[in-house]
Amino acid sequence: MSLISVSELTFAYEGSYDNIFERVSFQLDTNWKLGFTGRNGRGKTTFLNLLLGKLEYNGTITSPVSFDYFPFAVEHPEYLTYEVVNEIYPDYEHWRLQRELSLLQLSEDVLYRPYETLSNGEQTKIQLATLFLKENHFLLIDEPTNHLDLHARQLVSEYLSRKSGFILVSHDRAFLDHCVDHILSINKTNIEIQKGNFSDWWLNKQRQDQYELNENEKLHKDIKRLTEASRRTGQWSHEVEKTKNGTRNSGSKVDKGYVGHKAAKMMKRSKAIEQRQQAAAEEKSKLLQNIETSESLKLSQLVYPKSRLAELDHVSINYGDQTVCQNISFLIEQGDRIAITGPNGSGKSSLLKLILGEAIPFSGTFRKGSGLKISYVSQDTSNLRGSLSDYAREQDIDECLFKAILRKLDFSRLQFEKDMAWFSGGQKKKVLIARSLCEQTHLHIWDEPLNFIDVISRMQIEEVLLEYRPTMVFVEHDREFTRKIATQTVELRG
The missing domain is CATH 3.40.50.300 (P-loop containing nucleotide triphosphate hydrolases)
Structure with a gap:
């Protein structure tokens, strides 16, 4: 088992006031099939570029393997496809490339056609086949499903399910479910890793969100109850304190020491309630930070006069x-x-x-x-x-x-x-x-x-x-x- 280690990673783009990553630490196994998810703009592609060493950052990233990025840039799309493959990986063995193409149901004759004449699906398959030929490399696969039809997506998903050692950025739930065994998710306030496919992660997230919503409601009620108790105790203490300067039954003198002790006792109780209230509020503030807002949207469509x-x-x-x-x-x-x-x-x-x-x-x-x-x-x-x-x-x-x-x-x-x-x-x-x-x-x-x-x-x-x-x-x-x-x-x- 080899580990990619990320420690205290902090990064922000130049001129930006907000850090995309702040003191983030985690480890990845180089044998994982890792799905990478998070809302648009959270930093998925940025993180891939950090792994590739394209951006300067604070913290450390250590890896026992080299990284390759999909899709790679093709400098000469007019070249025959096998020449494009050779530019990316000059030391490949032809029989191994044939095997990869067979797994992707791609005929060998595509190698002898200009790369630019291949369909999007064929280009995707050629690139993946080329990158998986390399040994001791970890693939960073960035949204391979874009512009692939359903049949091509299924083929590529089957292909990736046989592989290991990659991060896969994809927003296609069925695609992720079929070919990953761990999920790396960028949430609102943290990054977390879970074992399983996307559906497993989503179910766990829904359970965690519901638990936090229930805890939030319970703590909200506790804070309200404690606030009212603190207010009542404070009023009682104030009323008792006022009697120190008054008289008791039948005009007898007030025992100021007794009254003062009683008022102090009530004040102490009030402070204890206030502290419990503050602790409950702090606990409440830790909840709901990673719940994704999913408010309903509104749509008003015109009604056509005919069916x-x-x-x-x-x-x-x-x-x-x-x-x-x-x-x-x-x-x-x-x-x-x-x-x-x-x-x-x-x-x-x-x-x-x-x-x-x-x-x-x-x-x-x-x-x-x-x-x-x-x-x-x-x-x-x-x-x-x-x-x-x-x-x-x-x-x-x-x-x-x-x-x-x-x-x-x-x-x-x-x-x-x-x-x-x-x-x-x-x-x-x-x-x-x-x-x-x-x-x-x-x-x-x-x-x-x-x-x-x-x-x-x-x-x-x-x-x-x-x-x-x-x-x-x-x-x-x-x-x-x-x-x-x-x-x-x-x-x-x-």
Whole structure:
């Protein structure tokens, strides 16, 4: 057993007032299959960069193994794939690479194609296969599922379940459950490690949160009771003290020594109650620090005057001589939540763009209701820059509601002052989703909305969609999200 040791790690970006990590200490076994989770902006990618030695920090990180990062930068994507592999690991043995490709169900002929012509899924598999060829290396795998279709995710998950010695950052619950045996979580106030998969960690977290909520309620009642007791005792002490200067029954003189002793005794009792109250308050302050806020979001969708919003009848989409999908037929009716599924390249995004009204070449029949208002969440976030306030005005949405939704999706108020160009990938996706939830629309069309978005935010988004039941058509490779949200599925086979 070899250990990666992190001791008293403290780090903040230059110019920032807040530490991302402050005196953090823990140990990782180099044989673990470690899932890495935490809300967007908590420092997952930053921690990986610290392990790689890319950032200066206080404290110590010691490791008996070297670190490799996925995805690695490909300097010459025009090279044949085997040449790209050779640049990353010149000493690899070809038979071992063949074995890894076989496990990933990838044919050897991809090695002799230009790397840039490979699909996202093929590139992901080639990179993982190359990195796992290295010995005495610990892999830092950063969100490998982005842009992978369901079939590719399942293959990569099966592959990783056979491996060990890695940290895996992923927000796909089913993916994590299948291929990790420990969870490293960045919470609000600490970092913790638990044995088990994501579902085990989430169940334990819910139990701990509920325990703390119950303890918080009990201590709150204790503090209230002790406060009232302290106030009553203080009043009694004051009243007794006043009698020192008065008279007793039948005008007899007051025994000031007795009264003073009695008042002091009551004051002592009052102080003891106050101390117990303070101790209970301090104990209460230790609770609830790592409970993630998951407040409900609000969505108001316009009601279309007709039950049917759109219809596709034997639609095929063709780009020149290439048919990307064919004979697609389905209705979009009020309240439907339709998931479009299929492998990458099967025409899912093209189908969404056709419904949006873009000039997509197609045959068959496509009808869309007149005056239909559609809100679109694109895969692309590269155009987001400037302030959130300016963006809200440009999009003609309620700025207060927009920011309230972002607050509930774990945006700090400090984020509201930043340029969106500096947001993480997950934070940018949350901006698009929050904007869509604010728009007055009849139909939501979302194209892979959850890429980069953390698990807890995904659960919040699920909750609002299940509560308000908007009409929507979406493409999403998160199996749990699709299973919970979709009322029907349209599968494209490519």
